[in-house]
Amino acid sequence: xxxxxxxxxxxxxxxxxxxxxxxxxxxxxxxxxxxxxxxxxxxxxxxxxxxxxxxxxxxxxxxxxxxxxxxxxxxxxxxxxxxxxxxxxxxxxxxxxxxxxxxxxxxxxxxxxxxxxxxxxxxxxxxxxxxxxxxxxxxxxxxxxxxxxxxxxxxxxxxxxxxxxxxxxxxxxxxxxxxxxxxxxxxxxxxxxxxxxxxxxxxxxxxxxxxxxxxxxxxxxxxxxxxxxxxxxxxxxxxxxxxxxxxxx
Amino acid sequence: xxxxxxxxxxxxxxxxxxxxxxxxxxxxxxxxxxxxxxxxxxxxxxxxxxxxxxxxxxxxxxxxxxxxxxxxxxxxxxxxxxxxxxxxxxxxxxxxxxxxxxxxxxxxxxxxxxxxxxxxxxxxxxxxxxxxxxxxxxxxxxxxxxxxxxxxxxxxxxxxxxxxxxxxxxxxxxxxxxxxxxxxxxxxxxxxxxxxxxxxxxxxxxxxxxxxxxxxxxxxxxxxxxxxxxxxxxxxxxxxxxxxxxxxxxxxxxxxxxxxxxxxxxxxxxxxxxxxxxxxxxxxxxxxxxxxxxxxxxxxxxxxxxxxxxxxxxxxxxxxxxxxxxxxxxxxxxxxxxxxxxxxxxxxxxxxxxxxxxxxxxxxxxxxxxxxxxxxxxxxxxxxxxxxxxxxxxxxxxxxxxxxxxxxxxxxxxxxxxxxxxxxx
Ligand SMILES: Nc1ncnc2c1ncn2[C@@H]1O[C@H](COP(=O)(O)OP(=O)(O)OP(=O)(O)O)[C@@H](O)[C@H]1O
Ligand SMILES: [Mg+2]
Numbered sequence: 001x002x003x004x005x006x007x008x009x010x011x012x013x014x015x016x017x018x019x020x021x022x023x024x025x026x027x028x029x030x031x032x033x034x035x036x037x038x039x040x041x042x043x044x045x046x047x048x049x050x051x052x053x054x055x056x057x058x059x060x061x062x063x064x065x066x067x068x069x070x071x072x073x074x075x076x077x078x079x080x081x082x083x084x085x086x087x088x089x090x091x092x093x094x095x096x097x098x099x100x101x102x103x104x105x106x107x108x109x110x111x112x113x114x115x116x117x118x119x120x121x122x123x124x125x126x127x128x129x130x131x132x133x134x135x136x137x138x139x140x141x142x143x144x145x146x147x148x149x150x151x152x153x154x155x156x157x158x159x160x161x162x163x164x165x166x167x168x169x170x171x172x173x174x175x176x177x178x179x180x181x182x183x184x185x186x187x188x189x190x191x192x193x194x195x196x197x198x199x200x201x202x203x204x205x206x207x208x209x210x211x212x213x214x215x216x217x218x219x220x221x222x223x224x225x226x227x228x229x230x231x232x233x234x235x236x237x238x239x240x241x242x243x244x245x246x247x248x249x
Numbered sequence: 250x251x252x253x254x255x256x257x258x259x260x261x262x263x264x265x266x267x268x269x270x271x272x273x274x275x276x277x278x279x280x281x282x283x284x285x286x287x288x289x290x291x292x293x294x295x296x297x298x299x300x301x302x303x304x305x306x307x308x309x310x311x312x313x314x315x316x317x318x319x320x321x322x323x324x325x326x327x328x329x330x331x332x333x334x335x336x337x338x339x340x341x342x343x344x345x346x347x348x349x350x351x352x353x354x355x356x357x358x359x360x361x362x363x364x365x366x367x368x369x370x371x372x373x374x375x376x377x378x379x380x381x382x383x384x385x386x387x388x389x390x391x392x393x394x395x396x397x398x399x400x401x402x403x404x405x406x407x408x409x410x411x412x413x414x415x416x417x418x419x420x421x422x423x424x425x426x427x428x429x430x431x432x433x434x435x436x437x438x439x440x441x442x443x444x445x446x447x448x449x450x451x452x453x454x455x456x457x458x459x460x461x462x463x464x465x466x467x468x469x470x471x472x473x474x475x476x477x478x479x480x481x482x483x484x485x486x487x488x489x490x491x492x493x494x495x496x497x498x499x500x501x502x503x504x505x506x507x508x509x510x511x512x513x514x515x516x517x518x519x520x521x522x523x524x525x526x527x528x529x530x531x532x533x534x535x536x537x538x539x540x541x542x543x544x545x546x547x548x549x550x551x552x553x554x555x556x557x558x559x560x561x562x563x564x565x566x567x568x569x570x571x572x573x574x575x576x577x578x579x580x581x582x583x584x585x586x587x588x589x590x591x592x593x594x595x596x597x598x599x600x601x602x603x604x605x606x607x608x609x610x611x612x613x614x615x616x617x618x619x620x621x622x623x624x625x626x627x628x629x630x631x632x633x634x635x636x637x638x639x640x641x642x643x644x645x646x647x648x649x650x651x652x653x654x655x656x657x658x659x660x661x662x663x664x665x666x667x668x669x670x671x672x673x674x
Contacts, residue, residue: 049614049618050617050618051614052610052614053610072617072623073614073617073618074617074618074619074620074621074622074623074626076618077617077618077619077620078620082618083618085615085618088615089609089611089612089614089615090612091612091615091616091629091630091633092633092634092636092637093632093633093634093635093636093637094629094630094633094636099619102619102621102625102629103619103620103621106619106620106621106622106625107620138633138636155619159619159620
């Protein structure tokens with residue numbers, strides 16, 4: 001039971017951004033994906049969700065064995081995939097609460113009862129220390145960077161997907177918020193769920209300890225290791241990985 | 250009974266202007282033309298009807314069962330229903346007010362509606378019948394709204410409508426004017442005039458709701474609002490249907506301290522043609538304004554919105570802005586949204602912005618990643634787009650009505666929207 005990415009090649013327009021990515025996240029595991037700016041991390045995240053701007057030219061995305069490479073984004077979501085965006089879109093005129101209700105209902109046969117929804121929402125908001133008033137604001141409209149990230153994590157908590165990709169959710173969070181968000185993620189970890197955490201910083205990884213760390217460079221995963229790899233990276237920077245890759249070639 | 254001299258004289262001047270003017274064609278640079286070439290004006294007549302006790306169904310459907318301070322319903326050329334049991338205000342047919350209270354009407358009638366502003370303004374001033382007169386005396390605060398309905402329900406109708414509203418100092422009220430028609434098979438004309446004067450310190454929430462249905466109703470109207478010292482008018486015109494509409498909507502902050510919020514929306518479909526020109530005119534300094542207009546187009550409809558901010562000399566310390574957005578939802582719809590600015594004084598802030606665009610793919614994708622199917626995402630985004638204006642109605646019943654109509658129009662256009670949006674994915 002896993003999210004599996006096989007030999008994924010992706011282009012935007014004429015440019016090949018991902019050049020053969022292999023990655024497998026089993027349920028119950030937490031993986032970190034690190035890499036310099038522009039190396040293709042968000043491209044991978046967007047491609048996993050089926051962003052129409054990104055064209056898959058080769059390779060596959062499998063969720064528990066089911067091929068989702070060609071599926072529409074909403075099908076992938078209903079199949080159990082979730083992405084907390086690095087730069088989430090603004091949805092004017094739609095409140096956080098209404099948006100969440102729609103998203104929750106999209107994966108249910110029958111619409112959730114108002115009371116039940118309110119209870120679940122209340123519980124998660126408390127956990128994430130989000131104020132009531134927040135849910136009546138239009139989603140992401142005028143939100144600060146940190147508020148947007150919290151709204152993403154609130155959605156993650158409400159939708160309880162099987163596999164979640166967090167694209168730089170830690171960037172833009174202050175220390176307290178990072179702690180709260182990390183606690184929220186940790187509370188969701190478990191045998192039935194896998195995480196892929198994209199980040200530039202080891203700080204979040206000290207709260208949400210990954211079992212595996214992958215380093216992406218120029219559209220490929222060039223190194224993998226345990227959580228110690230993140231520390232090594234922090235110490236030495238990407239240049240050393242680059243040199244290593246060059247030496248290997 | 251003959252009409253008072255001031256009115257006879259006004260009608261005579263108007264008739265002269267009417268006869269001197271050709272049926273106009275409005276052109277602007279670019280592709281835009283509004284023409285009444287197809288309207289057979291001579292075949293239309295001001296149809297008369299008897300008064301009724303029971304409101305016509307379409308009127309009941311729109312008004313709901315909310316209580317009112319006063320209600321006037323004009324069908325064709327005749328007032329068929331007039332009701333006002335609030336002794337603190339006057340809400341009567343204008344033709345009756347002219348007889349009974351000429352002294353209240355004369356200072357205001359046409360104060361900002363010259364009779365020689367074009368063929369249809371002249372026609373209106375010369376031929377109007379029925380009409381509505383609203384007088385809210387100073388310091389009166391009304392809880393319940395005042396409602397005026399213009400109904401056209403037979404082809405061949407010419408309706409010359411005139412609403413005059415005079416809101417006294419520090420009075421507070423809500424006014425709604427509805428323009429309604431069931432589906433009719435043939436042509437009709439509504440040439441309307443609306444004028445509202447808000448005296449010093451008055452607070453007015455004003456809504457115009459237009460839905461002429463799918464019939465060939467032509468609407469050529471002028472609506473003008475004057476806001477006096479420290480008064481505040483919030484005005485929300487809503488255009489939800491009309492074969493051809495050519496309207497001028499002006500709001501004037503006439504004295505220091507006056508403030509206006511002007512927000513409108515339109516949704517055109519099929520082969521509808523909508524041409525709106527709004528002016529926010531600041532005639533005095535220390536006035537403020539805030540205008541937002543939003544539109545959406547489906548089918549082969551055409552919609553043009555031009556919004557002008559005009560700040561006259563001496564109107565120092567005026568702060569105002571205008572935004573307009575238009576969303577195209579089908580391949581064959583075409584429109585424009587043009588903000589413009591005439592500022593004849595320094596020391597003011599006036600900004601404007603306009604966009605014509607399509608739905609944002611990034612937003613649709615985002616919603617889809619939450620499991621929401623594409624068609625639903627599109628619907629929610631369009632409804633959300635209008636929400637800013639809908640909420641400015643500040644009137645739950647009317648808000649619900651407008652939301653429902655927008656949802657209906659979107660549902661009716663689902664196929665073409667899907668085709669249009671799908672094509673770009
Ligand atoms: N929509 C797009 N159009 C054109 N180029 C794009 C687009 N999205 C990404 N790219 C390019 O693809 C490359 C990879 O970008 P991506 O966003 O995946 O990097 P990243 O690893 O997430 O970087 P960061 O750490 O800065 O978030 C970059 O060169 C970027 O400019
Ligand atoms: Mg990125």
